[in-house]
Amino acid sequence: MARNILVSTTQRGAYPTIEDALRAVDAEAVITVAPGEYPATLTIHGGKITIRAADGPGTVVLDNRSTEHALLRTDGTTLVLTDLTLRSAGPVVVLEESTLTMDRCELEGGLGAGLAALDGSRVEVQRSRFIGGTNALVFDDSGGNVVNTEVRDAADDGIIVRVGGNPEIRNSTVRGCGHRGIYVYQSGRPTIEGCEVSQTTDTGISVVGSAPTIRNCSIRDTQGPGIAISAGSQGSVEGCTTANTGEPAIDVAEGAATRIIAGQQGPGHAAGVREEPSEQDSGRVESLLGELDEMVGLAGVKEEVRSVIDEIQVNEWRRAAGLGTGAVSYHLIFAGAPGTGKTSVARIYGKLLAALGVLRRGRFREVSRRDMVGQYIGHTAEKTAALISEALGGVLFIDEAYTLSRAAGAGGNDFGQEAIDMLVKMMEDHRHELVVVVAGYTKEMSEFLDANPGLASRFNKTIEFENYDxxxxxxxxxxxxxxxxxxxxxxxxxxxxxxxxxxxxxxxxxxxxxxxxxxxxxxxxxxxxxxxxxxxxxxxxxxxxxxxxxxxx
The missing domain is CATH 1.10.8.60 (Helicase, Ruva Protein; domain 3)
Incomplete structure (x- = not known):
């Protein structure tokens, strides 16, 4: 039978902290917490534990913002959380082989996930809020149900489903994420139904090599496409609507077997799917070159970019006239100090390649070392492959690319070299679908090219960005x-x-x-x-x- 325990800092006979209460029980307990704010860093191994606020939502705060450790970590535990506010400078709740039921809780995260369900964990989350954090929810080989829940202002992806994770996410909202709203990869199989995704700086819902069911969702106000499906993905998208998203609203890469049952797209979006390579749009090319010219300084950079564009355009004219053309590499190295416009020029370059018909879309994907490098052997290759698959048809911009090779040479458990090797492989496998621009300090970028024998042959043009006067x-x-x-x-x-x-x-x-x-x-x-x-x-x-x-x- 479960033991009932009271936690209070003012009531006699009560335990002053939740840690004290947990130490007093063996396997099963209901811990009721009186109103107040409690410092807490909790680890629970096994057992059946309920932690609930005595007086309802908003009355109890568990706080470990003085450390970047997880606020609550479980292993083989059945856990119930009700009416609690949990605040952490690091991860908030981390489950390993555990079951969690959460109702009317608010989680405010820092560095890490609001809720990470790992290693076969199962969750039942309803009527809760996730604010901030690197990610709000992460499902890794785990599943369950997330219903009537709000995700807001995650620094990176809002919800991540990977390694075959299969949660059902229904009637929930995801907004204000620093990257994607929902990211499904590594054979994820979630059901995403009746959800609203908005205000992301990249794609609303991104699917890489997975088979989700996405049904009756609304995606709006995203800088990237509303929904992006990579090659090799399956599953279905049914009855979804988009408005004010990047183009195309629903982007399905060649080689994806995902079924698209169109909903309604907002103004300017055609219902449907993949963009085919376009014909050259001379007016668009001139407009973009004018945009490049409007940038302050960078005379040498502008001249170099124009020379690449001129060569592409002339080659197309020669091809149309039945004349031979030489091979052209579109990959570039941008070398120079920070703050010299490398990212802005790379964006324009991608749009120019799309206007010239080289790329099927001018989408721009900016990544850095932290996006590519994983934490264990094999993880980096998976992460890098997924990022590149997302960027197909556009430009992949790797800022401070030299940090991959520099860290790899330091020894230890660093996997930067693994990212470089996968990059070289996929640049070859998708040489007609991807343009890569790498950027960094001049000297360090020379070292980067030495990290893999195939790098130098793929980047045969370096553009120097001088300091502004x-x-x-x-x-x-x-x-x-x-x-x-x-x-x-x-x-x-x-x-x-x-x-x-x-x-x-x-x-x-x-x-x-x-x-x-x-x-x-x-x-x-x-x-x-x-x-x-x-x-x-x-x-x-x-x-x-x-x-x-x-x-x-």
């Missing part, structure tokens, strides 16, 4: 100010020239990032100055940055 940085500042509805007052530009002329331009010089930092410092100084006026500032005063706002070196 002082006039260019001042122009960048002027554009930043105009974008945010500010103006530079009399003599401010002269003061900025002097400021940038004196700043240290060592190896850590951030170029446009330095301009952004300076602009933010000037806005802060203006705010302090205007607050000291003792009156409501005029509109001109609110808009104008003056010399006094420029910080001293």
């Amino acid at each position: 002082s006039p260019e940085l001042v122009l960048i500042m002027r554009r930043m100010a105009a974008t945010d509805d500010y103006t530079l007052g009399e003599d401010v530009e002269a003061a900025l020239h002097e400021w940038f002329a004196k700043i240290d331009r060592g190896p850590n010089f951030g170029n446009a990032r330095e301009a952004r930092k300076l602009f933010e410092a000037m806005r802060k100084a203006q705010s302090q100055r205007l607050r000291g006026l003792g009156r409501m500032p005029t509109v001109d005063e609110l808009r104008t940055l003056v010399v006094a706002d420029v910080p001293a070196l």
Whole structure:
């Protein structure tokens, strides 16, 4: 029979902490927690444990934000959580071979997952909220049900289903994620039904090599496609709607066997599927080249990109005339200091290749070492392959790519070399479907090319990004100010020239990032100055940055 235990910091006879209560029970207990905030870092091995708030939702907070350890970790446990708020600087709840029932709880995560169900765990989550965290929910070889639950503001992917995980996620919302809303890979088989996914910086729902059932979902306001299905995937998408997403709204790669039963797409989206390679769009090419020309400085970079585009266009004309064409590699190395526009140029380059018919879409996928490198042997190859599969038909941009080779040479349990080897393999396997741009410091990128014998042959063109000079940085500042509805007052530009002329331009010089930092410092100084006026500032005063706002070196 379950023992009933009270936790309270004020009531006599009660246990002061949940840890104390857990130490007092063997296998089965119901722990009722009085209102209050309790520091907690809990580990439960086995048993059947219920932890519930005595007075309902919002009255009990379990907090371990002083450490990055998981707030609650279980192993072989049957656990029930009811009416609790759990806050952690690291993972919140980690289940291993456990069963969890959660009702009316709120989880606020930090570095890690709000709820990670691992190694055959099963969950029943309803009427709960997940806020922040690297991810909200992660299912790894695990399943269960998630119903009427909200996921908000995850730093990376909102919900991850992998290694054959098969949860049913119904009538829930996922919004404001820093990457994808829901990511299904490594043979995941979830059912996603009646859910709303919105405001993601990438794809709403992304499927790689998996077989989900996605039914009657609404996806909107995403920077990437509403739903993206990679080659080798199965499952079905039925009755889903999209609005204000990246194009195409539903993107199904060649080689996917996923059944698409169309719903309704928002304005500008055609119901359906994969984009085929397009004909050259000369007007679009010129528009994009004009966009490139509008960027501050970078004269040598613009000339190099134009030479690549010219060669592609002339080769197409020769092909149409029945003449021979030489092989062209579209992969590029962008070498130079940070803040010199490498990411922006890579985005335009991808769109140019799409407008020229080289790529079937101009989608841009930016990744770094943390996206590619896993934690155990084989994990990195899986992660890297999944990322590349998502990028097919577009540009994969790897920032600070040299960190893969540098870390690999340090020994230990680092798998950067595994990521490089998989990259080389898939660049060959998908040489007509993928363009890779790698970026980083000039010297370090030379070391990167030595990490695999096949790298140098695939990247035969390096474009150098020079540091911005002082006039260019001042122009960048002027554009930043105009974008945010500010103006530079009399003599401010002269003061900025002097400021940038004196700043240290060592190896850590951030170029446009330095301009952004300076602009933010000037806005802060203006705010302090205007607050000291003792009156409501005029509109001109609110808009104008003056010399006094420029910080001293």
